[in-house]
Amino acid sequence: MAETTTDVARGEASEGRTTAGVDTDALFEQSEIAADYVEGLLDILDTDGDIDELVKDDRPIVEVVGEGLNQLVGPGGATLEALQELTRLAVFRKTGEHSRLMLDIGGFRSSRRAELQALAKKVADEVAQYGNPVRLDPMNAFERKCVHDVINARKDVASESEGTEPDRRVIVSPA
Template sequence: MDGPDPVDGAEDGQDAEEGATPLSGEALLVREGDIAADYLERLLDILDYDGDIDLDVEGERAVVAVVGGALRGLIGTGGATLDALQEMTRLAVAQQTGVRTRLMLDVGGYRAKRREELTELATATATAVKETGQRRKLAPMNPFERKVVHDAVSATDGVFSESEGEEPNRCVVVIPDA
């Protein structure tokens, strides 16, 4: 099935409100971003955090970034609080649109910085695996982090990567080509 999965029997791309116009493609992603921004603005007010919200569409997902001053409390250790906020935001969006969302939330540039770190780690690991011929298992990572690593490893000839294990201990293994 192509496109987002319906939530609670709602039609694909249709707002949960009866009589709403069905949305799809970029229009749906923009709507998701708007809903997420409204939700996050209310949440920031309740939590007494100051931050501006930037909206974008990258590929096939809405990207919402909270930028500003002291936002570390919204990130948490290892991004755990950010992951929870992203999931809550996705649920709020799905409740209003009737479809599951792949929305990405970043706070204070944490995910962008983490993407850079993981890309460097993956590239260095792929190079080492290619040189030694020995597979390497990386530390457990969340789905976002694993995808970044898989994408970076795929750019190196002579190696590939696989995920193994179960959440929350699922990790990436970098393996030399046979």
């Protein structure tokens, strides 16, 4: 069944300390609640997976690693998005606070982040060279943020989101 481990950073960041006004203990509490919830789901589904909980960039993260987790990711990460929302609701029920928790299963988000960073760089280079804005396909919030982060690191291009969910997209234009 599922195994839970806590990232070693907890020992370093714990003891009631805050980073940039963020209570790291509260974030670790959120990741623990989320990990327990995900572990329960894995048990119900009779699916094996190791669960790692950590806090990175002032955000609680739960990662599930193992074989045969694709059904929990779903097409284009749709199932993963739904599971993340359910997990955030579980955290909210226990803490009474909204969570920015990120759930990653089978490394899907890290792989997708790398793909989107490459796409954003390619589009940014194209926009900078030719001067024509580019409208990307609709993306979820995580995907849009990955693109915006790459674009915002550059001075020659800019990005903005337009539209409403689920058709919200990024537009990259010359700065």
